Amino acid sequence: MKRVSGFIVAAAVITLLAAPYVTRPILAQSSVPAFSKTAGFADQLYVLDGGVGRNLTSVNWLSMLVPPATPIDISTYAHLIKHGDTWMMFDTSTSDVIATIPNGSPTSGVEGIRWMKTPGQTMTAQLKLVGITPADIKLIGISHQHPDHTGNVSLFKNSTVLIQRLEYEQMMAAGRSPQGPSPMQVPGAPITIFERNHPVRLLDGDYDVFGDGSVLLFYVGGHTVGSMVCLVHLKNTGYVLLSGDAVHFRSNFDTRRIPRLERANDENHWLWSVPIAFERVAALMSYYKAELWVHHDTEDYKGRKFAPKYYE
Numbered sequence: 199m200k201r202v203s204g205f206i207v208a209a210a211v212i213t214l215l216a217a218p219y220v221t222r223p224i225l226a227q228s229s230v231p232a233f234s235k236t237a238g239f240a241d242q243l244y245v246l247d248g249g250v251g252r253n254l255t256s257v258n259w260l261s262m263l264v265p266p267a268t269p270i271d272i273s274t275y276a277h278l279i280k281h282g283d284t285w286m287m288f289d290t291s292t293s294d295v296i297a298t299i300p301n302g303s304p305t306s307g308v309e310g311i312r313w314m315k316t317p318g319q320t321m322t323a324q325l326k327l328v329g330i331t332p333a334d335i336k337l338i339g340i341s342h343q344h345p346d347h348t349g350n351v352s353l354f355k356n357s358t359v360l361i362q363r364l365e366y367e368q369m370m371a372a373g374r375s376p377q378g379p380s381p382m383q384v385p386g387a388p389i390t391i392f393e394r395n396h397p398v399r400l401l402d403g404d405y406d407v408f409g410d411g412s413v414l415l416f417y418v419g420g421h422t423v424g425s426m427v428c429l430v431h432l433k434n435t436g437y438v439l440l441s442g443d444a445v446h447f448r449s450n451f452d453t454r455r456i457p458r459l460e461r462a463n464d465e466n467h468w469l470w471s472v473p474i475a476f477e478r479v480a481a482l483m484s485y486y487k488a489e490l491w492v493h494h495d496t497e498d499y500k501g502r503k504f505a506p507k508y509y510e
């Protein structure tokens with residue numbers, strides 16, 4: 199008996215100690231939360247331009263209504279959100295180190311992507327335009343582990359990274375460096391752009407970042423095992439849904455065509471998981487009347503405001 203109650207006390211103490219780090223799944227993945235009627239607002243949403251990824255051939259993007267062998271540029275961004283006094287980023291773009299390399303990152307052959315950015319497209323330069331520094335960023339939501347989204351996590355040493363547990367565990371498994379072997383590995387760049395000891399909050403499903411429905415992270419999977427999208431509620435703009443890589447080009451989303459590059463992610467069972475991610479994005483757009491911003495589609499961002507201008 200004594201042993202049992204001792205165990206209960208120990209369990210209670212452990213639970214209390216762990217409480218601040220326990221994440222709050224909102225609803226099961228298959229349903230859409232219904233709290234939009236009382237949702238609060240984020241104050242500002244900024245787009246930070248992270249340069250482009252130059253593809254010599256469209257081979258990886260087939261099934262996206264792109265003619266074969268066409269060179270394609272894909273865009274990469276970070277999104278900065280102000281909520282009260284708190285600054286949050288959703289994705290961090292490619293490593294700023296790339297801006298110091300004259301012709302961008304090396305590629306792995308003709309199918310590889312050459313990432314390029316100018317000094318003006320670094321995160322630090324654009325945060326300066328907004329009047330803040332990397333130290334001011336409290337939270338970073340990560341759509342997924344790939345280095346064109348996690349490239350600058352190490353820049354934000356004071357931030358807590360919000361990432362799906364599945365994604366994080368896969369990323370850190372078997373002694374891999376977090377981003378894995380990658381053509382993004384550029385001379386002079388730190389080998390690990392997402393340090394193992396970087397503070398993280400591991401999420402198990404959907405997550406209400408500020409507890410008021412203003413910024414919601416939704417698990418979608420598909421592109422990677424723990425991919426997320428981010429829904430931002432703004433007073434004048436309405437709901438904006440940041441795609442991460444759940445969708446690559448608007449054309450492939452509108453026609454529900456799976457880009458060839460998804461087939462490299464065998465562990466994700468792309469044949470069923472990518473369409474499920476598409477449908478979840480579609481359900482969120484429909485339920486929240488949200489505008490989808492397609493991260494890698496250069497055309498999609500052409501008319502948008504860039505920092506220091508913002509959406510509110």
Ligand SMILES: [Zn+2]
Nearest residue numbers: 344346347443
């Ligand atoms: Zn990407």
